[in-house]
Amino acid sequence: MLAVLARQVLARVLIAIPMIFALSIVVFVVLRMLPADPLAMMLPPTATPAEVAALRSALGLDRSLPVQYGIWLVHAVHGDLGRSITSGETVTHLIATNLPATIELSVVALAF
Numbered sequence: 001m002l003a004v005l006a007r008q009v010l011a012r013v014l015i016a017i018p019m020i021f022a023l024s025i026v027v028f029v030v031l032r033m034l035p036a037d038p039l040a041m042m043l044p045p046t047a048t049p050a051e052v053a054a055l056r057s058a059l060g061l062d063r064s065l066p067v068q069y070g071i072w073l074v075h076a077v078h079g080d081l082g083r084s085i086t087s088g089e090t091v092t093h094l095i096a097t098n099l100p101a102t103i104e105l106s107v108v109a110l111a112f
Helices: 002-033 038-042 049-059 065-077 091-111
Strands: none
Touching: 002 065, 038 049
16 A cells, blocks of 8 residues: 555656746747846946946846846755845745745635
8 A cells, every 4th residue: 555655645746847848948948038128137237338248248138038047047956046036045045935834825715
């Protein structure tokens, strides 16, 4: 009985891995297709072209999309989800800070 359950869990995990990979590609491409420029949100309107170019290079936005995705994927696998554009905090810290309230709301909603 336990072996059957372990086999089913393993099968689900093996199916989930390519699905998560495909979903990450779709999300990455869709985010790159948005008309908003993340640099315009991060820099003040008075930024010089040299400052824009320096930030673009520092963030790796001057590289090709496959290279950008590869860099993002390696960082994401290591737990580095980047920094928030609006607050500058790490995304991992924001998730850890807000996760308890999210879980609490989910449990209350489920119980209700």
